[in-house]
Amino acid sequence: MNVSSVKGSMSISSSTSTWKAGDTISDQFPAGLRVLVVDDDPTCLMILEKMLIACLYKVTKCNRAETALSKLRENKNGYDIVLSDVHMPDMDGFKLLEHIGLEMDLPVIMMSADDGKQVVMKGVTHGACDYLIKPVRIEALKNIWQHVVRKRKNEWKEFEQSGSVEEGDRQPKQSDDADYSSSANEGNWKGSKRRKDEEEETDERDDTSTLKKPRVVWSVELHQQFVAAVNQLGIDKAVPKKILELMNVPGLTRENVASHLQKYRLYLRRLSGVSQHQSNLSTIISAQDPTFGSLSSLSGLDLQTLAATGQLPAQSLARLQAAGLGRATAKSGIPITLVDQRNIFSFENPKLRFGEGQQQHMTNKQQVNLLHGIPTTMEPKQLVSLRHTAQSVGNMNMQVPPHGAQSSQNNPLLMQMGQQQQQQQQSRGQILVDSTINHAPRLSSMGQPILSNGMATNVSSRNGIPENIRAPGYSQTPSMLNFPMNHASELPGNCFPLGSTPGVSNLTSKGAFQEDVNSEIKGSGGFMPSYDVFNDLNQHKPQSWELQNVGIAFDSSQHSNSLQGNLDLTQSALGQQGFSSGQMNGHNRSAAVASKAMFSTGDVKELGSAQNVNQHLNNLLVDNTIRVKSERVCDTSPANIFPDHFGQDDLMSALLKQQESVASSENEFDFDGYSMNNIPVYCVLLSWKMVSSHCEYHVLLGFFEAYQGQIIGEVSKIHFCMICKGAHAEF
Amino acid sequence: MDGYGMQNQIACIRRSLFDQGYLDEQFIQLEELQDDANPNFVQEIVTLFYTDSTRLIQNIELTLNSRPINFSKLDDYMHQFKGSSSSIGAKKVTSECAVFRQYCAAGNAEAYISSLLPYIYTD
Numbered sequence: 117m118n119v120s121s122v123k124g125s126m127s128i129s130s131s132t133s134t135w136k137a138g139d140t141i142s143d144q145f146p147a148g149l150r151v152l153v154v155d156d157d158p159t160c161l162m163i164l165e166k167m168l169i170a171c172l173y174k175v176t177k178c179n180r181a182e183t184a185l186s187k188l189r190e191n192k193n194g195y196d197i198v199l200s201d202v203h204m205p206d207m208d209g210f211k212l213l214e215h216i217g218l219e220m221d222l223p224v225i226m227m228s229a230d231d232g233k234q235v236v237m238k239g240v241t242h243g244a245c246d247y248l249i250k251p252v253r254i255e256a257l258k259n260i261w262q263h264v265v266r267k268r269k270n271e272w273k274e275f276e277q278s279g280s281v282e283e284g285d286r287q288p289k290q291s292d293d294a295d296y297s298s299s300a301n302e303g304n305w306k307g308s309k310r311r312k313d314e315e316e317e318t319d320e321r322d323d324t325s326t327l328k329k330p331r332v333v334w335s336v337e338l339h340q341q342f343v344a345a346v347n348q349l350g351i352d353k354a355v356p357k358k359i360l361e362l363m364n365v366p367g368l369t370r371e372n373v374a375s376h377l378q379k380y381r382l383y384l385r386r387l388s389g390v391s392q393h394q395s396n397l398s399t400i401i402s403a404q405d406p407t408f409g410s411l412s413s414l415s416g417l418d419l420q421t422l423a424a425t426g427q428l429p430a431q432s433l434a435r436l437q438a439a440g441l442g443r444a445t446a447k448s449g450i451p452i453t454l455v456d457q458r459n460i461f462s463f464e465n466p467k468l469r470f471g472e473g474q475q476q477h478m479t480n481k482q483q484v485n486l487l488h489g490i491p492t493t494m495e496p497k498q499l500v501s502l503r504h505t506a507q508s509v510g511n512m513n514m515q516v517p518p519h520g521a522q523s524s525q526n527n528p529l530l531m532q533m534g535q536q537q538q539q540q541q542q543s544r545g546q547i548l549v550d551s552t553i554n555h556a557p558r559l560s561s562m563g564q565p566i567l568s569n570g571m572a573t574n575v576s577s578r579n580g581i582p583e584n585i586r587a588p589g590y591s592q593t594p595s596m597l598n599f600p601m602n603h604a605s606e607l608p609g610n611c612f613p614l615g616s617t618p619g620v621s622n623l624t625s626k627g628a629f630q631e632d633v634n635s636e637i638k639g640s641g642g643f644m645p646s647y648d649v650f651n652d653l654n655q656h657k658p659q660s661w662e663l664q665n666v667g668i669a670f671d672s673s674q675h676s677n678s679l680q681g682n683l684d685l686t687q688s689a690l691g692q693q694g695f696s697s698g699q700m701n702g703h704n705r706s707a708a709v710a711s712k713a714m715f716s717t718g719d720v721k722e723l724g725s726a727q728n729v730n731q732h733l734n735n736l737l738v739d740n741t742i743r744v745k746s747e748r749v750c751d752t753s754p755a756n757i758f759p760d761h762f763g764q765d766d767l768m769s770a771l772l773k774q775q776e777s778v779a780s781s782e783n784e785f786d787f788d789g790y791s792m793n794n795i796p797v798y799c800v801l802l803s804w805k806m807v808s809s810h811c812e813y814h815v816l817l818g819f820f821e822a823y824q825g826q827i828i829g830e831v832s833k834i835h836f837c838m839i840c841k842g843a844h845a846e847f
Numbered sequence: 848m849d850g851y852g853m854q855n856q857i858a859c860i861r862r863s864l865f866d867q868g869y870l871d872e873q874f875i876q877l878e879e880l881q882d883d884a885n886p887n888f889v890q891e892i893v894t895l896f897y898t899d900s901t902r903l904i905q906n907i908e909l910t911l912n913s914r915p916i917n918f919s920k921l922d923d924y925m926h927q928f929k930g931s932s933s934s935i936g937a938k939k940v941t942s943e944c945a946v947f948r949q950y951c952a953a954g955n956a957e958a959y960i961s962s963l964l965p966y967i968y969t970d
Binding site (some may be wrong): 156157158159160162163166167170201203228229230250251252253254 | 873876877879880885888891892895896899923926927929930931933934935936941
């Protein structure tokens with residue numbers, strides 16, 4: 117449920133556990149700090165190890181990034197900080213950075229002999245805590261513990277500020293944590309970000325949220341809930357207090373909501389400016405981003421999702437996000453072009469959108485909040501499913517019920533959804549969106565599944581697209597969950613129940629999908645959540661609120677007409693979708709958005725007839741949830757064009773475009789279904805066929821980090837990284 | 848005594864390495880890391896460096912000999928080499944690598960190589 121999502125989203129970062137440890141040995145701190153060093157150069161590695169030992173740290177060294185990642189994954193709380201080289205043969209240091217940031221949320225320090233400004237900047241944007249120039253001196257290493265402390269402190273602070281009672285865990289309370297953290301809790305926290313979807317779902321979440329770090333990770337689900345609440349209240353009247361009440365997420369404080377709202381507003385504003393693009397993106401996103409889950413860390417759904425999707429061009433993502441953020445609040449009044457909306461919450465909405473349809477599927481709450489930002493890497497399969505589902509469901513709910521349960525959970529969820537969807541009809545692309553959204557399987561909580569269901573029905577007609585989506589059978593797909601993202605499996609929390617989003621799973625195939633989608637969408641209105649769906653979205657738009665995930669489906673970014681623009685679109689689209697879906701289920705909107713974005717980009721080209729889409733969308737939206745947006749998407753589908761090749765960038769731009777387009781038309785939607793306009797742009801991580809550089813993802817992460825307070829810059833490109841299963845954004 | 852004589856010699860050689868710019872203070876850091884727990888730390892590190900750099904140099908040579916020269920690969924290798932040598936404190940090698948990289952950036956490896964080869968072999 118929502119709560120759970122919150123919890124799940126809370127980034128529990130291993131640091132929590134470390135705190136505990138720290139507590140016990142606080143007087144010895146920083147001695148005993150557990151450092152993981154990764155460097156392909158054996159000489160350097162040995163020297164670093166020796167130096168770190170001399171600093172009294174506990175050192176673990178690896179000479180390969182993959183090894184490091186697996187070590188981190190198997191022992192999430194086993195390390196406090198990571199030192200990584202930038203240039204490594206098997207994986208780019210920045211990619212690793214992104215992965216770690218998303219999955220484990222550990223402070224990462226980059227090292228390199230390269231002291232060029234660009235490289236250092238890259239480190240910053242990707243979220244590195246620090247950047248050391250080789251040769252590394254022991255003095256520099258003596259101080260690395262400050263990053264650990266700082267990170268923890270920030271998390272605590274968030275918690276404290278939010279004032280949630282649950283927190284209780286403040287730093288001093290580590291012991292409490294121990295108490296609270298029952299195995300379940302611990303599990304949740306450990307997962308940081310996405311984890312524990314499974315268990316937590318409700319109870320645990322509460323506990324965990326309070327216990328663990330106060331930091332709130334705005335997962336896709338959570339974000340969708342947020343968007344739904346905002347839409348419900350009306351962007352103008354949305355005040356944190358009311359939103360908080362509506363969201364009813366334990367552990368969430370007013371401050372959390374307030375800051376998120378602020379970002380969302382910015383996002384929306386930004387989206388409105390990018391309407392056309394966004395719509396495109398959204399479509400892209402949805403389709404593509406199965407990996408959305410990976411973005412778990414992306415709390416700012418908007419941004420993160422975008423980032424996650426990697427697909428979305430970083431820029432667009434940023435835009436989307438901003439727009440999304442902004443938009444979320446404005447659900448109806450906001451003149452956000454659909455595109456924006458889509459972007460905004462593709463994730464969120466997806467869930468919502470599917471609402472009806474999805475619910476069935478979604479049962480898994482995980483449905484996701486569409487990867488709120490979690491760049492869950494959706495596995496292609498999932499994507500496919502997502503897409504399909506997305507179509508029908510539009511509720512991206514599929515997204516991957518990342519409730520925290522990382523992929524494992526989601527997957528099943530998605531699968532379920534997907535299947536259901538199939539019957540229904542490829543539920544709108546939403547599902548796709550979901551998948552992209554990787555959101556933790558919030559889907560269920562969001563009620564998205566319902567959307568999918570609902571959507572599914574609509575989708576049937578609309579889903580013409582679903583066919584494209586390959587969602588074999590996902591008639592309904594909408595269960596947005598499907599989205600989740602195939603990657604769900606990958607991402608620990610990203611559970612993108614891609615299964616449901618058939619479309620999404622196709623992300624990789626998205627390119628193809630999109631095309632399909634586009635064609636399909638025209639008729640079907642069912643958005644395929646899959647990012648391809650986005651394409652469809654354009655056409656269907658409303659349908660695939662699933663697209664919401666579109667943001668995620670940044671795969672579409674490939675289409676990236678102008679990714680950047682797309683991103684925005686996606687975002688907006690997503691956001692919008694989110695809104696509309698808000699009604700639906702409140703969930704998948706984002707997914708829907710994403711999908712929208714996806715569509716927009718992809719579809720734009722094909723659809724051309726935005727109206728078509730819109731209409732479809734409307735139909736699709738089960739009850740209008742999505743429809744709103746989708747239509748818009750269609751109309752605007754600006755360039756969404758997804759260039760068939762799924763260039764992430766394209767996708768993003770496409771998405772963005774779409775979103776934009778979508779957003780514009782929608783504004784008046786009351787997001788019952790999937791108002792693209794308010795769809796936050798979620799970066800849906802679509803399976804990036806080729807991850808060019810992991811760093812982009814980091815950038816996105818960095819961007820999301822920015823969400824926490826500072827805007828780093830506009831994302832120029834979003835790529836979806838298969839390695840980190842996250843969206844990478846380039847600034 | 849003999850022992851002292853030998854030690855003096857070593858000290859002199861070491862000193863000269865610093866004076867000639869072959870080593871910089873990073874090396875001193877390494878030396879400081881050596882302690883009773885790791886009495887041969889420096890030796891181990893340097894041996895490791897030589898082994899690793901041999902491999903690297905081989906790669907570089909291969910790349911240089913291939914036509915057309917793959918500059919980006921060369922640049923990568925150089926970067927690695929530079930990182931290694933700087934960690935050791937091999938100042939001169941590091942700076943040579945930097946220069947070489949500049950040449951590579953300009954796409955003018957041959958000219959540099961010919962001027963560099965003597966260094967490579969003597970280092």
